[in-house]
Amino acid sequence: MSLTAYNKKRDFKQTSEPSGKENKQKEPTKLSFVVQRHKASRLHYDFRLEMEGVLKSWAVPKGPSLNPHDKRLAMMVEDHPYDYKDFAGIIPEGNYGGGIVEIWDSGTYTALEDQGNAKDNEKLLLAGLESGNLKFVLEGKKLKGEFALVRLKDPDAKSWLLIKHRDSYATDEAYNSEDDTPRDSPINTWLAENKPGKKPVKKKS
Ligand code: MN
Numbered sequence: 001m002s003l004t005a006y007n008k009k010r011d012f013k014q015t016s017e018p019s020g021k022e023n024k025q026k027e028p029t030k031l032s033f034v035v036q037r038h039k040a041s042r043l044h045y046d047f048r049l050e051m052e053g054v055l056k057s058w059a060v061p062k063g064p065s066l067n068p069h070d071k072r073l074a075m076m077v078e079d080h081p082y083d084y085k086d087f088a089g090i091i092p093e094g095n096y097g098g099g100i101v102e103i104w105d106s107g108t109y110t111a112l113e114d115q116g117n118a119k120d121n122e123k124l125l126l127a128g129l130e131s132g133n134l135k136f137v138l139e140g141k142k143l144k145g146e147f148a149l150v151r152l153k154d155p156d157a158k159s160w161l162l163i164k165h166r167d168s169y170a171t172d173e174a175y176n177s178e179d180d181t182p183r184d185s186p187i188n189t190w191l192a193e194n195k196p197g198k199k200p201v202k203k204k205s
Contacts, residue, residue, distance in 0.1 A: 063177030
């Protein structure tokens with residue numbers, strides 16, 4: 001897997017995002033996942049799963065859902081470096097993805113059919129990725145239990161659906177990831193301070 005596309009899109013003299021290196025840890029006992037909330041030209045979520053030392057990545061416009069009825073469009077994007085799982089902050093305007101990133105959820109994950117062997121786990125995940133039917137179990141703070149990413153048969157093969165499986169963590173109630181975001185999260189605070197037309201707050205000396 002290559003981080004060439006990731007590195008090409010970014011100028012690391014300008015952005016504080018991590019430059020593309022693969023995770024050299026040979027046999028991770030637990031693979032990581034992260035969901036970043038990203039206000040760029042549009043607010044969206046980035047869903048990332050660690051595989052083979054990089055983060056396989058999907059942009060999810062509506063964010064993940066815990067309701068199995070929701071099929072959330074997930075557009076596959078370039079692999080991101082492993083260290084990106086810890087990235088939060090401002091990407092300067094004019095740069096790729098310019099705006100602000102915060103970590104919405106993070107944790108570890110395994111293949112649904114995992115038998116507790118780290119090597120087999122990654123093999124199962126890579127096979128699922130290849131076949132366009134990736135089933136996994138998330139252990140996050142917000143996202144827990146079984147999920148699937150299912151590839152659609154579109155010409156460029158970039159469109160997937162992110163679907164919650166029915167289990168004890170699923171809900172039948174309407175789920176909006178925005179409601180599961182603190183009102184004073186870094187992005188929400190930034191948005192409130194940078195509303196178009198809002199005058200900068202002048203502090204009294
Ligand atoms: Mn993004």
